[in-house]
Structures are given as C-alpha cells and as structure tokens.
Amino acid sequence: MTSTDLLERWAVVRQHSLDLTATLSAEDCCVQSMPDASPVKWHLAHTTWFFETFILEQYEQQFQAYHPAFRMLFNSYYNDIGDKHPRPQRGLLTRPAFDTILDYRAQVDARIRRCISAMSATSEAAAARLRQLLELGIQHEQQHQELMLTDIQHLLSCNPLYPALYRQAAPAPVFAPAPLKWISYEAALSETGHRGDGFCFDNETPRHRQFTEAFALADRLTTNRDYAEFIADGGYQNHQLWLAEGWDWIRTQQIRHPLYWLPEKDGSWSNFTLHGKQPLAPEQPVAHLSLFEAAAFACWCDARLPTEAEWEYAATSGQATLLHDLYGARWQWTSSAYTPYPGFAPAAGAIGEYNGKFMINQYVLRGSSAFTPAGHSRPTYRNFFPASTRWQLTGLRLARSLHT
Numbered sequence: 001m002t003s004t005d006l007l008e009r010w011a012v013v014r015q016h017s018l019d020l021t022a023t024l025s026a027e028d029c030c031v032q033s034m035p036d037a038s039p040v041k042w043h044l045a046h047t048t049w050f051f052e053t054f055i056l057e058q059y060e061q062q063f064q065a066y067h068p069a070f071r072m073l074f075n076s077y078y079n080d081i082g083d084k085h086p087r088p089q090r091g092l093l094t095r096p097a098f099d100t101i102l103d104y105r106a107q108v109d110a111r112i113r114r115c116i117s118a119m120s121a122t123s124e125a126a127a128a129r130l131r132q133l134l135e136l137g138i139q140h141e142q143q144h145q146e147l148m149l150t151d152i153q154h155l156l157s158c159n160p161l162y163p164a165l166y167r168q169a170a171p172a173p174v175f176a177p178a179p180l181k182w183i184s185y186e187a188a189l190s191e192t193g194h195r196g197d198g199f200c201f202d203n204e205t206p207r208h209r210q211f212t213e214a215f216a217l218a219d220r221l222t223t224n225r226d227y228a229e230f231i232a233d234g235g236y237q238n239h240q241l242w243l244a245e246g247w248d249w250i251r252t253q254q255i256r257h258p259l260y261w262l263p264e265k266d267g268s269w270s271n272f273t274l275h276g277k278q279p280l281a282p283e284q285p286v287a288h289l290s291l292f293e294a295a296a297f298a299c300w301c302d303a304r305l306p307t308e309a310e311w312e313y314a315a316t317s318g319q320a321t322l323l324h325d326l327y328g329a330r331w332q333w334t335s336s337a338y339t340p341y342p343g344f345a346p347a348a349g350a351i352g353e354y355n356g357k358f359m360i361n362q363y364v365l366r367g368s369s370a371f372t373p374a375g376h377s378r379p380t381y382r383n384f385f386p387a388s389t390r391w392q393l394t395g396l397r398l399a400r401s402l403h404t
Contacts, residue, residue, distance in 0.1 A: 003116060003119055003127075003131065006116075006131060006134055006135065006138075007113065007116050007134075009138060010112070010134060010137070010138050011109075013138050013141050013142060013145075013373075014105070014109060014141065016145060016373070017043075017044060017047065017141060017144070017145055017148070018044075018102075018105075020145060020148055020149065021040055021044070021148070023165060023166070023167060024040060024152070024165070026041075026097075026098040026099075028040065028152070028155070029041040029044075029098055030091065030093075030094060030098065031091055031155055032088075032090050032091025032092075032155075033091075033151070033154045033155040033157075033158050034154065034391075035087060035088035036389075036391065037147075037150075037151040037154050037155065037391065038087070038090050038147070038151055039090055039091050039093070039151075040148055040151070040152065041093070041098055041101050042074065042090045042093065043144045043147065043148045043151070044101050044102075044105060045070070045073070045074045045096075045101045045104060045105075046074045046075075046076055046144065047137075047140065047141040047144050048074075048101075048104055048105045048108045048109075049070060049071070049074035049075065050137050050140055050141070051108055051109075051112055051137050052065065052066065052070075052108050052111075053071070053075075053078075053081060054133050054136075054137065054350075054351065055112060055115060055130065055133050055134065055137065056108065056111055056112065056115060058133075059115050059122075059126075059130055060111060060114075060115050066104050066107055066108065067096070067104075070096075070104070072084065072085060073085050073093065073096075077353065077357075078350045078353050079350075079353065080349055080350035080353065081350050112134075115130075116130070116134070119131075133351075135199050136199075136351070136354075139199060139201070139376070142372075142373040142375075142376045143376075145373050146369070146371045146372050146373065146376075149165075149274065149371040150371060150391055150392050150393065151391075152165055152274070153165070153260075153272070153273070153274055153391070154391045156272075156274075157260060157272045162272055162276050162277040163276065164273075164274065164275050164276030165274040165275075166274055166275050168275075169275070170273065170275035170276075170278055177220045177221075177223060177283055177324070178220075180218050180219065180220060180398075181218075181219040181220075181322075182216040182217070182218060182219070182400065183216060183217050183218075183219050183314070183319055183322050183323060184214070184215075184216045184402060185212070185214065185215055185216065185217070185310070185313065185314060185317065185319070186214050187211070187212065187213050187214045188211070188212055188313065189209055189210070189211045190209070190210060190211075190212065190313050190316075191207055191208065191209055191210070192207065192208060192209075192210040192309055192312050192313070192341075192380075193205055193206060193207035193208055193341055193380055194207060194380045195207060195380075198378075200378070200380060200381075201354065201355055201381075201382070202344070202346060202347060202352075202354060202355055202356065203340070203341075203344070203355040203356070203359070203382050204380040204381065204382055205341065205344065206341055206342070206343045206344065208341055208342050208343065210309040210313075212307070212309050212310050212313050213401065213402075214401070214402035214403075215306070215310050215399055215400065215401055215402055216399065216400045216402055217306060217310065217311075217314050217323065217397060217398070217399050218303075218397050218398040218399070219322055219323055219324055220285075220323075220324045220325065220397075221285035221286075221324070221325050221329060221330055221332070221395050221396065221397050222285065222286050222297065222395060222396050222397070222398065223282065223283055223284060223285055223286060224269075224271075224280050224281060224282050224283070224284055224285075224286050225282035225283060226286065226297075227258065227286040227289075227297060228269065228280075228282070230296075230297050230300050231256075231257055233300070235296060235297065235300055236250060236255070236256045236257070238300075240299075241296040241297075241299045241300050242292065242295075242296045242299075243292060243295055243296075245292070245387070246290070246291075246292025246293070246295065246296060246387070249290075249292055249388055250292070250293075255293075257269075258286060258287070258288050258289055258293065258390070259288035259289075259390040259391060260272040260273070260287075260288050261280065262277065268280070285325065285329050285330045285395045286330075286395050286396075287330055287369075287393050287394065287395050288390045288391065288392070288393065288394060289333070289390060289394055289395060289396060290387060290388050290389060290390045290394075291305075291333045291363050291387040291388075291389075292387055292388065293390075294333040294394075294395070294396040295333075295335070297396065298396065298398055298399075301398055302400075303398040303399060303400050304335065304398070304399055304400065304401070305333055305334055305335040305396060305398075305399060306332075306334055306335070306397065306398075306399035307334055307335055307336045307399075308334040308336040308364045308366055308382065309336070310334075310399060311332065311334055311366040311367075311397075312366065312379055312380060315366070315367075315379040316379050323397075325367075326367050327367050327368045327372075327377040328368055328369070328370060328372065328377065329367075329369065329370055329395070330367070330369050330370070330393055330394060330395030330396075331365040331366070331367055331368065331369045331383055331392060331393060331394045331395065332365055332366050332367045332394075332395060332396055332397045333363065333365055333394060333395075333396050334363065334364045334365065334366055335363070336363065336364045337362070337363060337364070338358070338359050338360075338362040338363060338364050338382070338384035339359050340356065340359050344356070358384065361386060362384045362385055362386050362387075363384065363385065363386075363387055364382050364383065364384050365383040365384065365385065365392075365394060366381070366382070366383070367381075368381065369392070369393035369394075370393060371393050
C-alpha cells in the first residue's frame with residue numbers, strides 16, 4: 001500500500017470515530033458507566049494521543065505537545081511513556097472540555113498529514129517504520145471504535161428511559177437459521193497464526209504448528225431462541241452445568257439472564273440495543289454472554305466451547321464456507337486461555353506493551369462482531385477478555401469432540 005493510500009484510509013478511520021459520536025451530547029461523552037468502560041471523550045482523546053506520542057513525538061521536527069498534561073491524562077497502560085490517570089476515574093475528567101478534545105484531534109490530524117507528506121525526505125527505513133506505526137494507529141483506533149459502541153450501550157442501558165443511540169428504526173432481523181448442523185474435522189497437524197501477509201497484531205505471531213484431535217463445530221451461532229430454552233429449563237439454577245467460579249459469580253451477582261435482556265410481564269423478553277429497547281429477536285445470535293454463561297449453555301447441550309486452534313483450523317479449512325457468521329455477528333468465546341504463542345517476543349519499547357503483558361487470566365474470543373469496523377476481521381485475530389465479561393458483543397459457537 002502506498003503512502004497516499006494509507007493516508008486516505010487513515011483519514012476515513014479518523015472521521016468514522018467522529019461519525020459514531022454524531023448523535024451524542026457532550027454529557028453523554030463524559031460519563032463512565034463502570035470501571036471497565038471509558039467515556040467517549042476519553043476514547044477520542046486517547047486515539048489521538050496514540051498518534052501524537054508514537055508518531056509526531058518521534059518524527060515531527062521541533063515537536064511540541066498539544067498540552068503537556070495530555071501525555072498523562074490519555075495514556076492508557078504504557079508504563080514506558082510515564083504516569084497514567086487511573087482507569088476507573090476517567091469519568092471524572094470533566095476537563096478538558098469536549099470541544100477541546102475535538103480541537104486536539106483536528107490539530108494532531110493536520111500535523112500527521114504534514115508528517116506523512118514529508119516522509120519522502122527521510123530514509124527508506126525510517127519511512128517504512130513510519131508507515132508501520134500509522135497502520136498500527138489505524139488498527140488501534142478501529143479497536144476503540146468498537147469499544148466506543150459497547151461502552152455507549154452500557155452507559156445508555158443505565159438510564160431507566162432506555163435512550164437510543166440511533167434515531168432510525170432498528171433493521172429487520174436478517175437471521176433465519178436452519179436447525180443446527182455439525183461440521184466434522186479429522187485430527188490434523190496444521191499451522192496456526194498469521195501468515196505474514198498484511199497487518200496483524202503481535203499476539204497473532206509467530207506462526208506455529210498445532211495438533212487438533214478430531215472435532216465437530218456447529219455450523220451456526222447459538223441464537224436467542226436457543227438460549228431462552230436454556231433459561232426456561234432452569235439453566236441458571238443447575239450448578240452441575242457451571243464452572244465453579246461461574247456458579248459463584250452468578251450467585252453473588254444474582255445473574256439470571258444475559259446482559260441487556262429485560263423480562264416482560266407476559267413472560268416474553270425485550271432486549272436493550274443501540275436502537276433502544278426492542279423485542280428480543282429469537283433468531284438472532286445471542287449476545288453479551290460471559291464465558292461462564294457460554295460454557296454452561298454448551299454443557300447443557302452436551303457440547304463444549306471450541307479451542308482457539310480448532311476455531312482457526314475450521315475457519316481456514318476448505319469447509320469454512322459451511323460455517324455461518326464466522327465474522328460480523330458475534331465474538332465467539334473459546335475455551336483457550338490467552339497465552340503467548342511458542343516463540344512469542346514483544347517488541348522493544350512502549351509499543352511492546354500493546355498485548356503481551358495482558359496474557360494472563362483472560363480467555364480468547366475469535367471472529368468479530370456487528371460492532372467490529374469493516375476490514376478489521378481475519379482468521380488469526382485474537383480478542384481477549386476476562387471470563388466474566390459481558391458488555392462486549394460476545395456469543396458462542398458450539399463444539400464437540402469426535403472419538404475415533
């Protein structure tokens with residue numbers, strides 16, 4: 001990809017972040033609904049901070065920060081950069097004002113354009129490194145675009161008026177799944193991880209061999225109808241279905257259904273979405289499940305969650321076309337702990353803190369969701385969250401072991 005093409009794609013991604021906030025008020029953009037979420041204003045500032053810190057500070061002649069305090073306020077977790085504002089307190093940052101953040105974005109964007117335009121005057125090695133950092137910044141911003149949507153949904157769900165982000169009516173459901181079918185895969189030694197073509201995050205490497213025993217994968221995602229049957233059958237009251245930590249979690253938190261499901265007086269369910277409160281669409285894939293809930297449902301079905309190696313093997317096999325909604329519907333929990341691949345080594349410096357240091361006490365999700373930006377999905381992408389996470393657009397695809 002040429003520098004011009006890359007810069008055009010960067011501009012589209014930067015504008016899309018602003019488009020996502022078009023119907024929000026300044027008050028909407030400042031509030032933090034829980035420690036795991038961040039205010040929209042912080043997302044917009046942090047993604048800008050990324051370009052300012054990792055590109056302008058390194059490549060701009062006579063660099064001068066937009067505001068010295070922003071280096072600390074909008075640093076997420078990069079210890080090599082310096083101090084950080086505590087994550088649970090991001091919602092207390094009523095200042096700088098939202099308009100200031102928009103000006104920050106505009107100024108940094110103008111300086112990035114000038115920096116890229118001057119790239120021809122640098123060495124080829126420096127220009128290549130600059131392109132790599134710009135690509136990483138684009139991918140990083142796309143990650144935050146998805147987080148903005150999930151964080152906004154959680155924030156608006158806390159309002160008893162159930163306000164909608166989108167003013168237009170919700171689109172009609174397009175899912176009409178047939179009865180679930182099982183797609184079988186023989187035991188195989190295959191290669192897992194990024195092939196080296198195009199962008200990937202460091203946690204997708206290095207490519208390595210992985211043996212999988214014979215298994216079967218559901219051809220479709222679990223639907224709301226499927227999951228409602230699990231609830232009706234007492235799934236949340238049967239400890240035999242649950243991992244011990246999951247059972248303690250639902251009892252302590254008094255959880256009896258997926259996040260955003262709302263019971264109605266007639267026994268039906270509604271669902272809070274970015275279009276506001278809507279009737280639950282039975283044929284849509286179930287969403288906002290923790291790993292605990294996904295694993296309990298799988299146990300109820302006499303099945304299990306796939307490993308990430310099984311998921312990737314199936315997604316890259318000749319039978320991938322038989323698997324519906326691999327991408328663009330729901331992130332799919334796997335039973336695999338988020339750990340480094342054999343031979344993984346983080347990059348030097350602050351950039352090396354991007355993924356590696358989070359490889360503990362989390363589980364891998366594969367695929368992508370309806371909130372994932374276009375072009376941000378691939379078979380080797382490794383999303384990851386703690387087992388209790390539900391505010392992301394997380395669902396499941398069932399797996400079974402085949403004994404030969």
